[in-house]
Amino acid sequence: MLLKLLDEKKYSTIKDMLITMNPADIAAVFEEVDEERTPLLFRLLPKGAAAESFAEMDPEIQQHLIQSFSDHELKEIVEELYVDDAADLVEEMPANVVKRILAQADPQMRKEINQILQYPENSAGSIMTTEYVSLKPTMTVGEAINHIRRTGLDRETIYTCYVTHMRRILGYVTVKDLLLTSDDDRPVTEIMDENVICVHTLDDQEEVAQMLSKYNFLALPVVDKDERMVGIVTFDDAMDIMEEEATEDIEIMAGMTPSDKTYLRSNTRELYLHRIPWLLLLMISATFTGMIITGFEEALAAQVALTAFIPMLMDTGGNSGSQASVTVIRALSLGELDFEDLLMVVWKEIRVAVFCGLSLAGACFVKVMLVDRMLMGNAAVTIPVAMVVCMTVCLTVMVAKVIGCTLPMCAKKLGADPAVMASPFITTIVDALSLLIYFGIARALLF
Amino acid sequence: MLLKLLDEKKYSTIKDMLITMNPADIAAVFEEVDEERTPLLFRLLPKGAAAESFAEMDPEIQQHLIQSFSDHELKEIVEELYVDDAADLVEEMPANVVKRILAQADPQMRKEINQILQYPENSAGSIMTTEYVSLKPTMTVGEAINHIRRTGLDRETIYTCYVTHMRRILGYVTVKDLLLTSDDDRPVTEIMDENVICVHTLDDQEEVAQMLSKYNFLALPVVDKDERMVGIVTFDDAMDIMEEEATEDIEIMAGMTPSDKTYLRSNTRELYLHRIPWLLLLMISATFTGMIITGFEEALAAQVALTAFIPMLMDTGGNSGSQASVTVIRALSLGELDFEDLLMVVWKEIRVAVFCGLSLAGACFVKVMLVDRMLMGNAAVTIPVAMVVCMTVCLTVMVAKVIGCTLPMCAKKLGADPAVMASPFITTIVDALSLLIYFGIARALLF
Numbered sequence: 001m002l003l004k005l006l007d008e009k010k011y012s013t014i015k016d017m018l019i020t021m022n023p024a025d026i027a028a029v030f031e032e033v034d035e036e037r038t039p040l041l042f043r044l045l046p047k048g049a050a051a052e053s054f055a056e057m058d059p060e061i062q063q064h065l066i067q068s069f070s071d072h073e074l075k076e077i078v079e080e081l082y083v084d085d086a087a088d089l090v091e092e093m094p095a096n097v098v099k100r101i102l103a104q105a106d107p108q109m110r111k112e113i114n115q116i117l118q119y120p121e122n123s124a125g126s127i128m129t130t131e132y133v134s135l136k137p138t139m140t141v142g143e144a145i146n147h148i149r150r151t152g153l154d155r156e157t158i159y160t161c162y163v164t165h166m167r168r169i170l171g172y173v174t175v176k177d178l179l180l181t182s183d184d185d186r187p188v189t190e191i192m193d194e195n196v197i198c199v200h201t202l203d204d205q206e207e208v209a210q211m212l213s214k215y216n217f218l219a220l221p222v223v224d225k226d227e228r229m230v231g232i233v234t235f236d237d238a239m240d241i242m243e244e245e246a247t248e249d250i251e252i253m254a255g256m257t258p259s260d261k262t263y264l265r266s267n268t269r270e271l272y273l274h275r276i277p278w279l280l281l282l283m284i285s286a287t288f289t290g291m292i293i294t295g296f297e298e299a300l301a302a303q304v305a306l307t308a309f310i311p312m313l314m315d316t317g318g319n320s321g322s323q324a325s326v327t328v329i330r331a332l333s334l335g336e337l338d339f340e341d342l343l344m345v346v347w348k349e350i351r352v353a354v355f356c357g358l359s360l361a362g363a364c365f366v367k368v369m370l371v372d373r374m375l376m377g378n379a380a381v382t383i384p385v386a387m388v389v390c391m392t393v394c395l396t397v398m399v400a401k402v403i404g405c406t407l408p409m410c411a412k413k414l415g416a417d418p419a420v421m422a423s424p425f426i427t428t429i430v431d432a433l434s435l436l437i438y439f440g441i442a443r444a445l446l447f
Numbered sequence: 448m449l450l451k452l453l454d455e456k457k458y459s460t461i462k463d464m465l466i467t468m469n470p471a472d473i474a475a476v477f478e479e480v481d482e483e484r485t486p487l488l489f490r491l492l493p494k495g496a497a498a499e500s501f502a503e504m505d506p507e508i509q510q511h512l513i514q515s516f517s518d519h520e521l522k523e524i525v526e527e528l529y530v531d532d533a534a535d536l537v538e539e540m541p542a543n544v545v546k547r548i549l550a551q552a553d554p555q556m557r558k559e560i561n562q563i564l565q566y567p568e569n570s571a572g573s574i575m576t577t578e579y580v581s582l583k584p585t586m587t588v589g590e591a592i593n594h595i596r597r598t599g600l601d602r603e604t605i606y607t608c609y610v611t612h613m614r615r616i617l618g619y620v621t622v623k624d625l626l627l628t629s630d631d632d633r634p635v636t637e638i639m640d641e642n643v644i645c646v647h648t649l650d651d652q653e654e655v656a657q658m659l660s661k662y663n664f665l666a667l668p669v670v671d672k673d674e675r676m677v678g679i680v681t682f683d684d685a686m687d688i689m690e691e692e693a694t695e696d697i698e699i700m701a702g703m704t705p706s707d708k709t710y711l712r713s714n715t716r717e718l719y720l721h722r723i724p725w726l727l728l729l730m731i732s733a734t735f736t737g738m739i740i741t742g743f744e745e746a747l748a749a750q751v752a753l754t755a756f757i758p759m760l761m762d763t764g765g766n767s768g769s770q771a772s773v774t775v776i777r778a779l780s781l782g783e784l785d786f787e788d789l790l791m792v793v794w795k796e797i798r799v800a801v802f803c804g805l806s807l808a809g810a811c812f813v814k815v816m817l818v819d820r821m822l823m824g825n826a827a828v829t830i831p832v833a834m835v836v837c838m839t840v841c842l843t844v845m846v847a848k849v850i851g852c853t854l855p856m857c858a859k860k861l862g863a864d865p866a867v868m869a870s871p872f873i874t875t876i877v878d879a880l881s882l883l884i885y886f887g888i889a890r891a892l893l894f
Contacts, residue, residue, distance in 0.1 A: 020642045024661045108841065149626050158623050159606055175622060176605050177781055179596050195467045213690065214471045216683035218665070230449035235682050236663035242686065243660065245775055246693035250700070254773035255766050263778040264788075268798040275770050280810055282766050283840075286759035287818060293755040300754060307747060307754055311761060311878050312733035319498060319729050319766075319871050320701050323722050330694055331710040341711075351715040356723055363727055371734055378741060393730075423701065423870050424766050430454040431758050 002029055006037060015044050019221075021051055027056035028234075035061070039068035051080030058265065059092040059125075066097055075104040075437030077117035082156050083109060083236070084129035087116040115230070124208045127233030127241065128222045133161040136186055139172055148175065157234050158218045162196075163188055167228040169196050169221055198223050201230060206245045209238040210335055228321035232360060253422035255282065258387055282424050289431045296439040302444055305380035309389045310435070317396040317434040320356060324349050324404030325426050329418045332408060339413040345405050353401035357394035365390045388442045395441075396434040403429060449476055453484060456835055459766030462491050465838050470496055482508075486515035503713065506539040513544055522551040524754070530556060533759060534563040562677070571655045572648035574688065575669045575678030577578035580608040582635055589631030595622065604681050607666045610639050614675040615666055619643055645670050648677060653692045657686040657782055696780055700869035702729065729871050736761075736878045743886040750893055752827035755819075756836045757882070761874075764843040764881040767803060769870035771796050771851030776865045779855060786860040792852050800848035804841035812837045835889050842852035842888075843881040850876060 005014050019027060026049060033041055042065055049316025052210055054077055066074060078086060078101060086105065090113055091096050113128045127314060127355050132191065135144050135157050144161065152158040171192030181191055183421060191225045198211075198221040199208050212220055212235055219232040249257040255278040259266060293300070293310075296380075332338040337345065368386040372378050404426050408418035452461050465473060473496060477485055487511055492500060494567060501509065501524055510802040525533060525548055530870075533552065537545050537560055544599050549557050558576040566572025580602050591608065599605040608625075611616045618639030628638055645668040646655050659667055660680055666679040695705040706713060740747070740757075747754055775792060778784040784792065815833040819825050851873050853863035 022644065022662055024663075033644055063748070089509070091816065100566070113628070145626070149629075152623060152627055158626070161870075175626070176599060179592070179605070180506075180599055182596070195469065197469065213686040214682070214688075215469055216471075217684075222861055235665075235686070236660070238680070238685060239660040239663075239689065243781065246689075247781070248699075250693075250697060250773055250777050251520075253697070253700075254769050256770050256774070262781075262783055263774055263888070264783055268795065271795070271799045272802045273776075275767075275799065276806055279763060279766055279770075279803060279807055280872065283759060283763045283807060283811065284814060286762050287814065289758035289762075290755040290819070293758070294752075294819075297751050297754070299593065300750060301748065304744050305741075308737040310757060310881070311736035311740070312730060314758060314761065315733050315736075315871075315874060315878065316726060316730045317872070320722075320724055322701050322870065323703050323726075326697055327703070327710055327718075330697050334690065334709075336711060337707055348715065348718070352718045353720065355715070355719045356726060360726055360730055361841060364730065367731060367734065372737070376738070376741070397726075411750075427762060427765070431762065435758070 003032060006041065008397065011044055013040070015046070018044060018049070019046050021049075022261055023052040023056050026053040027058075028056050030061050035064050035234065038065055047265065051077050055085040056083060061237065062089060063093055063097060064290050065094070066100065071100070071104060074100060078104045078109070079106070082129055083131050084116065084156070087113045087126075092119060110405075117198070119201055122205045123201060124199045124203040124205060124233060125230070127205050127208070127237050128201075128233050130231045131155045132219070132221075133158050133233040134164045134229070135161050135173070137163050137165055137187075137189050139163075140184060141178055141181045141186050141188060143179055144173070144188050145184075148178075154264045157232070160217070160232075162221055162232075163192050163230060164229055169198065169223070169229050170194065172221070175220075187441045196221065198229075199233070200225070200380070202445050205337070206333065207243050208233050208243070209241040212238040213242065245333070249419045252417060253329065254421035255279070255422075255424035278424065284429055285428050286431070289428075289435055292435045296435075297443060299439060303380070303385065303406065303442065305378065305382075306384050306388075306438070306442060307345050308366075309392075310438070313389070313392055313396060313434050313438055314427075314431045316360060316393055317430040318402045318423065320353070320397040321400030321404035321426040321430045322423035324352075324401040325408050325422050328405045329422055330410045331416045332412050337409070339409055342406070342409050345409065346402060349396065349401045349405045353398040353418050356401070357397035360397060361390040361394040364393050384445055388438070391441050392438045393444060394435065395437050397431065399429045399433050400426070403433075450479060452490065458491055462493070463486070465496070466492060466493050468496075470499040470503050473500040474505075485512055491680070498524050502528060502536075509536060510540055510544055511665065513540070515548065516669055518547070518551060521626065525551045526553070526554070528712075529576055530559045530578055531563065531574065531603070534560045534573075534626070535796050537564060537648040549738050566648055569652045570648060571646045571652060571669050571680060574652050574655070574684050575648075576603045576679050577678045578602045579666070579679040580605050580606050580670075581611045581624065581678075582611055582632075584610050584636050586610075586635050587631060588625055588628045588633050588635060590639065591620070591635050592625055592631075601841065604679070607664070607679075609668055609676060609679075610635055611676055614677075616643050616670070616676050617641065619668070620622065621665075634850045643668065646680070646755040647672070652688050653780070654782070655680050655844050656688040657684040659666060660689065672755075675886065681758075685709045692780070696866045699864060700776065701865035702726070702869075702871035709809065714871050725871065729875055732875045733878070736875075736882055739879060739886070742868070743882075743889075746886060746889060746894065750827070750832065750889065752832050753835075753885070754827075755884070756815075756839075760839055760881050760885055761844060761878045762839055763807065764847045764877040765874035767800070767844045767868065768847030768851035768873040768877045771799075771848040772855050772869050772873050775852045776855045779859050779865045783879070784856070786856055789853070789856050793849060796848045801843040804844035805846070807844060808837040808841040812839050821846070831892055835885070835892050838888050839881065839885045842884050843877065846880050846884070847873070847877045850880075 028036055049315040076275050148158050159175045162172050162173055171194040173188055173192045177191050201222055219234045221229050221233045224230050251258040255272040259274050365386055373381045413420050414416045480488055580595055595605050606622045607619055609619050618641040620635055620639045625637050648669055648671050666681045668676050669678045671677050698705040704721040706721050723856040812833055820828045857867050859865045
């Protein structure tokens, strides 16, 4: 609708509509407008919403807008941005645009942006904002409230305030605590909570997000290696990180290189490049299964019925293995499991595998005898053949579950991403093993 | 360490330690203590932390504690709980415990608990809390602040306040807006934001969580079908839901019935029951692949080299398909895609599939000729055989990608969970199709 109004040049109507919209929704509109008209649309935004909407937009649109801005316009936007959003922006833009942005930021902001940028990607330092409310230990409740009222405008969150001395955190008070204290003359040190939970600048962003979620905090303070407070991470960033990390895990588990871009914004080339390396790698590693089959070609020629069960055995093994691996990977990324739990996990999976293996083997026997032998009248499917198949199912499930739970934990121990050890990888390994088990048992019982 | 102190009966030291701990951490300690001693430990908790820690504990521990409480102790805890936590508790407990809990709640709370419980599971109504701050439109900023200071103690969040008239929402103000307004005599209606984004009681909890995350709100108001405000959903619940829903998706994608319990808390029987139905179903459906192979047994006997490539073809097809399906499933659950986008998605996947298919076919040809024919000296792998394999790879990848992206979207359209259409399911279908393609091409070119 907005696009139609833009075609019809009904600018004042658009202006009125934009006033009623949220920054996230405004940013979504910009994705639908063709690029040449984004600067025009941007100038229709109400003053207050411009910077916030800008922060929510795609990097490509941001870059196009900045290139259309005069220095004065750019200065206005940059000044309105929160420091963490400004740092994100600088990180995404090409060098010449970054130069322009930093030139328009005031020296204090430039310093803070540079401080955030010095931390490695995905660390607490790189996602924090340096704009938080700090209170002096000498303040009273009344003074603290006044301090917040005076300085709160530029702060990303005013609701959790940190009582600091020489930048070391003595405690925190929430605005709720302050407001609900009836005596304005009480010192803040009396009502502050001294059990401060904080994270270090180099901590992984995933851990930080999980801590925020675990403790239901609005913000977590970030301290440097000397335990001095340098910033805060807020709940909204934690939510984005949780979503991002879950998507990343899911992509890796399905054998893809994780992407920062959403599906709709990724073009064919990007999707191709994220998928082909894994497909190639997994295809090449299937050479081993091919070699195993070639090695047993004579046995297969003698007992043709064996071939028909290969896909079922491979799939069942792969599915059992990925159930175990995916469960363990998720538990690892939620911080529930550690390498120390390996034996406990293996023992648990073995017990589950015994029950799953026996049930599947039983069901398989019934199915093979009923469907393959009786219904389809395949005389080559003898009872010994059925027994070989069922024993293979049972053993494969056990091997698959143990490998499925062990590999992700070892990957974590070695500092790799456990999610790599999910379905596609496990499947390739389990395929080869299930064939070896199959032909091993067949050789022992049938020949 | 705490456990050791408990053995040594150093209760006052434990008390001092518990004071410094967060509710989430206290709840974690209770999971490690043997059940008989939980009531003793609970009585050592500082008054203020008892209810909050209680809300964070496992249902089994909660039940054991309640059974050890006197009516008076129970009343104290129940009164301190937030209404949404109390409703969660009532939902988890057996009937006789529920009766005791409701008997100890005051009539107002009982009414509110019952109201929350009437909404279907996973709806906005079932996760909301009825404790929010509402302001009258006639209030000034100063009066609003005083109102919050007087009534805020029982409210889950005081930071977003809703200006309501006859329970209809006129707008919202944040405590930040109120505090930063220098003129205490301004009416709240002047500073409130009238663009209220709200959810309905029956909306899905996943959508609610995503809206909170999208708009970076601390809380979202929940309205009933007459647009009257009945509660709020807060960011901390949204975080838990996001984590839960991602775990659920991942579990379903790996062919498991999703579980409310964490891995560590699930026993062998529960893990078995969550996994075996899918394994059985997928094993039985592999009958079709078996039937296809049996149907082509003679062809395979005539060209034994063909068998060795079956695992590679099946795996490559399965991997390609699950890449597409998992990407689409994630985009669907993040609300990025809709059924209307089906054609666009299919077209995108076809383009990606053509490039992936051609690359894989090329690589496959080189691999087959170099490794299988020259390195391993398998004379049965002729150029026509290699061509059959490569053409199958290319076609299978295309079919797999199209099926992989189409099925989840159709599932969504039909009201089923798209995550069901992930790897295991796609693999089973693609297996059968890839074999049909393989034998079809083989028959045309080789016989």
